[in-house]
Amino acid sequence: MSGFEDKPAPAPHYMGHRDRLRARFHEAGADTLADYELLELILFRAIKRQDTKPLAKELIARFGSFSEVLSAAPNRLKEVSGVGDAVVTELKLVEAAAKRFTLGEVKKRPMLGSWSSVIEYCRTAMAFSDKEQFRVLFLDKKNALITDEVQQTGTVDHTPVYPREVVKRALELSATAIILVHNHPSGDPTPSRTDIQMTKKIIDVAEPLGITVHDHIIVGKDGHASFRGLKLI
Structure with a gap:
């Protein structure tokens, strides 16, 4: 019997990164985050045990911007390695929420008096x-x-x-x-x-x-x- 106890394995490096990114979002707001960082926060929900920064950056590079990633067709999103049904669902959920929010703003008042909306x-x-x-x-x-x-x-x-x-x-x-x-x-x-x-x-x-x-x-x-x-x- 050994006198030494097994040490617990260190937490993956990306876990600390996730905590820091979430803290920045809560404390400083979304405006302080780059597009790929905001995308990472969404990917956290779909991908539990993986560094999502490379995938977030690849998606931005492939489609051009945060908005274009959200708007991309599911079949095109799945052309990117690492994107499966769970990721597509999260992205499309955020896209749907954005559309519903802006439509709600439009419905609040007469159209011609809220042209910017x-x-x-x-x-x-x-x-x-x-x-x-x-x-x-x-x-x-x-x-x-x-x-x-x-x-x-x-x-x-x-x-x-x-x-x-x-x-x-x-x-x-x-x-x-x-x-x-x-x-x-x-x-x-x-x-x-x-x-x-x-x-x-x-x-x-x-x-x-x-x-x-x-x-x-x-x-x-x-x-x-x-x-x-x-x-x-």
Whole structure:
């Protein structure tokens, strides 16, 4: 029998790192953390016994930013070694929470009186998607949001839009005004000729039925464009 007791194995180095990172988050706030560090905090929940800093940095390098990691399609996320269902679930949960939060801010007050919240919501919901989406914000006579619906999802550079279907849905909801929104996965929100023509067609169908098109907003990684601001409508 040995007179020496076995010493407990030292804790993995990343455990101390996790504690320090959590402490920084609680004491100094999220603004003091780099994108990859904030991503690490999310990964802690999905990956219990592993240093997550390399994976967080690889995800940022692959997709470009914290927002783009959250918005990436699950199949693309799983192309990164170390990303499985648990990681995808945590990332998509945070993305859903961000969308729900910004939508809540939009619902609190009339749309036209909180334009910055509208833009923030549109960017959160669509700016970093890798496919074009066309959505419509349906408003009541007080310009409060009735509902927000994705009408069509297309390819990387095209989404089919059917003006009569947009207006038909507005009539079903008793909406008196709409805001059109779509994204440009290229990042550049500059309206194309097709975007301008499609907007005009929707206005031509909507206005005789008493439905106002307040704006058409295009969002992308590099910012946003407003048709009304550009005097295109």
